[in-house]
Amino acid sequence: MNKPFLLHSDAKSTMPILSLFFFFFLLMLQHTFSTTSTSNTIILQGNATFQSPNATFQLGLLGFSTGFYLAIRHTSLPTPNTVWVANRRTPAPSLSSAALHLTPSGQLLLTHNSTVLWATPNRTEPLSLKLLDSGNLVLLTRRGVVSWQSFDHPTDTWLPGINLTRFNSLTSWRTSSDPSPGPYSLRLTPPHYGQFDLFFNDAVSYWSTGNWTNGNFVNVPEMTIPYLYSFHFANPFSPAASFGFSEQPSDSGLRPPTMFRLDPFGQIRQYTWNDQAGSWNMFWAKPDPLCLVRGLCGTFGLCVGEPSKPCECLAGFLPRDNRSWSSGDYTGGCYRPDAECGTSDGFRDLGAVGFEFGNVSFVKGKSRRFCERECLGSCGCVGLAFDEGSGLCKNFYGSLSDFRNLSSSSGEVSYVRVPGGGSGRGFDRRVLSAVVIGSVAAFGVVLVTLLVLVKKRCGRRGFEEDFVPVLNLKVFSYKELQLATRGFSEKVGHGGFGTVFQGELSDSSVVAVKRLERPGGGEKEFRAEVSTIGNIQHVNLVRLRGFCSENSHRLLVYEYMQNGALSVYLRKEGPSLSWDVRFRVAVGTAKGIAYLHEECRCCIIHCDIKPENILLDGDFTAKVSDFGLAKLIGRDFSRVLATMRGTWGYVAPEWISGVAITTKADVYSYGMTLLELIGGRRNVERPPSAEVGESGGEMGGKWFFPPWAAQRIIEGNVSEVVDKRLGDVCNMEEVKRVALVAVWCIQDDEAMRPTMGMV
Ligand SMILES: *[C@@H]1O[C@H](CO)[C@@H](O)[C@H](O)[C@H]1NC(C)=O
Ligand SMILES: *[C@@H]1O[C@H](CO)[C@@H](O)[C@H](O)[C@H]1NC(C)=O
Ligand SMILES: *[C@@H]1O[C@H](CO)[C@@H](O)[C@H](O)[C@H]1NC(C)=O
Ligand SMILES: *[C@@H]1O[C@H](CO)[C@@H](O)[C@H](O)[C@H]1NC(C)=O
Ligand SMILES: *[C@@H]1O[C@H](CO)[C@@H](O)[C@H](O)[C@H]1NC(C)=O
Ligand SMILES: *[C@@H]1O[C@H](CO)[C@@H](O)[C@H](O)[C@H]1NC(C)=O
Ligand SMILES: *[C@@H]1O[C@H](CO)[C@@H](O)[C@H](O)[C@H]1NC(C)=O
Ligand SMILES: *[C@@H]1O[C@H](CO)[C@@H](O)[C@H](O)[C@H]1NC(C)=O
């Protein structure tokens, strides 16, 4: 049922179409529209579309929950995504009466009936319109000069070719099905224009890339992957600053499509297209964790960080707007359903939550009782915080936002005012609270006594019934590990998978306790994986002694390595290792990984080989740690990638292009680690220091140690690469050998890399 003005400019038919209708004269030749000097040209109407020459992108009117929008989609992908939207604030109510015109004065107009919904600036000369294969919609003068382009006005998606300047920004969608502008934006930060910040409501900055230094942003070195995309920052630290990126040409054809997107929950994310999976692969997301995004859950909303539903209302509160809450917009927050100021109010214990900001003022008091009385006496008071250590309290007035659980308690406990007594410890329930506290104390004494008794018994008998079917793998209770680590106080490291604490067990053996941050899968899967890991024993692998899996807690208990991680010895100012030790570390690490790949029954790809994960025991024997954890975290590699904060220097190129990962990915990371071992330095200094001019490798204006080192090694100048701290006391034959192995391992083509056994 073609309507009179309906135009199908489907580019799959390659024949140029010429059509004449009343005063509307239309010429479409090679996907270009031009105006005559007297009349408007209709470019699209209704569901007609307009494609780029190679059909990579398509312009058309798209329906969303809020109406119809003029949008560009990436249609060469099996699941096209929307990369640009014109009329974000003014959707067309229906498709059939909407049309896109080009006027004789060079203006692009989107109309519905006769109402103009969106327009480009009016010019004085006829222009032609093109949609390029980069996704850029351009208006050109007769001489081919760009008069207007959509790339100057990006929405939430940042494609190769788009430059961000102080005149534009990325702005999130309101929800995943509503393209209207959301509260989050990414823009160059005034007054220096040397970094990007994420803003809430254009006012509150909640994350920053850090300054541009030596070809990297200080806080996100993984953003500027030098071997895939070329980033250029023209005139940084000036009002003329312009930052963009393009795809590096590759030998083997085109790079996978990539994009940055500011998603509706306020995270900036980088994606690459995974051809095999047929979906976008998230490479990284910031800020991480999600709950650091400001304003996400609104007032009295608690951020729980669940990607599909990150917000909940505090107990006793309800969403202000049920519709937007269920459609994925939580910024409206929550409210107290009863009259806001009851005399029988109490306080609910929120535990160790933080709230980042809100329209709040506070008054300090000297005791909790004082604060409670004051708070209940004033209708504007919404809650209080009490620091058990100092005995000081604070009362809050106004509204509180951005509640989130804190992993480490500062000793301050927050209470929110709720109707009807809250946790039963309100001011007018003093007697009751005394009773409660009394009985809790009494119960506590009984419990402690019981625990001590149980412990004594267990000390004699052991936890036979708690052994999983693995020799020597012990099940610990959370309490036990809390005790062993003195309340998780002695932090000795932090990796992508979790935080590591030193602890001492009741038999006075020292252990390292790893608290997993984002365990995937359930209890059963966890136990299965842990028993797999527990079964693997090798002199060059860190031994798992036990684990704890209680409620949401997932902890692993490892033998303790006195000499810490290899990374400690790879800093200029840190301690150094002799060549002998380095050589032993290189060989030992290779043996450990080879065992994982080839000898143990279940072939394990480590996925995160780097100096932080190579530990040294009392004799400086290298032991690989964290093996099996990639699987434990979940089989979704984008999730693993997301946990690999700042370790992109070790990630094999095939990871980024999204093909299936093999053991060769570990070989690549091992090669990168060898280069650091030889050079006695990190491949990427974080933050990159001022020593670049002296010894750094330059690559397209970016500094990255491995290409420079590899070049020298291939030319036979190994001595230039080797750590100057070693002086002459090293076996050059061995150094050369290790260096060549390293170069062999870091080849882009995984088929060319050796297996770990060969190494
Ligand atoms: C456009 O809409 C008409 C009816 O409104 C329909 O017949 C036609 O198939 C649609 N075309 C496309 C490409 O969806
Ligand atoms: C479009 O496709 C042709 C042939 O397939 C190719 O030669 C050309 O490079 C492509 N152009 C772009 C911009 O991708
Ligand atoms: C647009 O025009 C159609 C018919 O021409 C009419 O039925 C409809 O009410 C109009 N819509 C608006 C929003 O003016
Ligand atoms: C655009 O400019 C042309 C020529 O100067 C003028 O006739 C027309 O009214 C202008 N359109 C708008 C919307 O201002
Ligand atoms: C972005 O900047 C680069 C380098 O300054 C320039 O070559 C390119 O044309 C710019 N792109 C756009 C769309 O303006
Ligand atoms: C970033 O650079 C600007 C200008 O050089 C400087 O004033 C500012 O302190 C720097 N910021 C940080 C965090 O180093
Ligand atoms: C946050 O803390 C509350 C109370 O301490 C607890 O009930 C809730 O499960 C925690 N949520 C998360 C996501 O850890
Ligand atoms: C939202 O839904 C809850 C439960 O479904 C209901 O109790 C509440 O009144 C609703 N709130 C609004 C503002 O409609």
Ligand SMILES: *[C@@H]1O[C@H](CO)[C@@H](O)[C@H](O)[C@H]1NC(C)=O
């Ligand atoms: C903050 O709260 C005060 C009163 O508590 C109110 O007068 C003011 O308008 C509020 N400001 C905002 C931005 O909500």
